[in-house]
Structure formats: structure tokens, C-alpha cells
Amino acid sequence: VAPPFKEAEFDIIYGEGISKxxxxxxxxxxxxxxxxxxxxxxxxxxxxxxxRENAKRFLADQPEMCAEIENKVRMAYGMKPTAEKAPAETAPSTNS
Known part of the structure; x- marks a missing residue:
């Protein structure tokens, strides 16, 4: 959450956990x-x-924009961007 002797702030939502x-x-x-x-x-x-709450709600309703912002944040911190599509969103394979 935070290194020793540092402060961290985040939202904890009942039934959801930490608000990503x-x-x-x-x-x-x-x-x-x-x-x-x-x-x-x-x-x-x-x-x-x-x-802030309205902006959070908007981003939750706009997953494409939210993912775009998240990827920019991840790249700014030197992390790899997330995959473009989640596994559940990929097209189903057809087995004949």
C-alpha cells in the first residue's frame, strides 16, 4: 500500500473493496x-x-476511455500497458 513512514490514501467501497x-x-x-x-x-x-464521484462514475461507464487513461498512467510509471481486450471480450473460437 505504501512504503514505511509514507502515507497512502484510497477509497474503500463497501461490497467492492479498493476503488480502482x-x-x-x-x-x-x-x-x-x-x-x-x-x-x-x-x-x-x-x-x-x-x-470526483461524477468523474469516477463516468469512467466506470466508459471502459474504453478508462482503459486508455489507465494505460497512460501505467506507461508513465514504467509499467507495461494492460492488454487491449480482456479474455472474456475476445471472440469465441469455433470448433468444427
Whole structure:
């Protein structure tokens, strides 16, 4: 969660656990991938929500944009981006 003697903040949602979208949104704002102006959040000049909770809800409803932002955050920290499609989203194989 955090190295010794450091602080870490994150949302814990009942029935969900640690909010991945909220954590990713905070990191994206810190890296200036997502712009924050007052209470508005924007990505690529498109407003995604007024207030953090609305921005989180928007990203949860827009998985493609959320994955794009997550990949940019991961690359900024020197990590490999996630796969373009999750295994459940791949086309089913046809066996004849």
C-alpha cells in the first residue's frame, strides 16, 4: 500500500473493496493526464464530470476511455500497458 513512514490514501467501497477507478483517476490527475479545473475533470479537452464521484462514475461507464487513461498512467510509471481486450471480450473460437 505504501512504503514505511509514507502515507497512502484510497477509497474503500463497501461490497467492492479498493476503488480502482478512483485510484487511477487520482494518479492521472497527479500526472496531468486528466486535467482538473476547479471541480471539473477533463480528458483530452472532454469534460468527464463535475466532482470526483461524477468523474469516477463516468469512467466506470466508459471502459474504453478508462482503459486508455489507465494505460497512460501505467506507461508513465514504467509499467507495461494492460492488454487491449480482456479474455472474456475476445471472440469465441469455433470448433468444427
Amino acid at each position: 477507478v478512483g485510484d487511477m483517476l487520482d494518479l492521472a490527475v497527479n500526472l496531468e493526464i486528466v486535467e482538473k479545473s476547479g471541480s471539473w475533470y477533463a480528458y483530452n479537452s472532454e469534460r468527464i464530470g463535475q466532482g
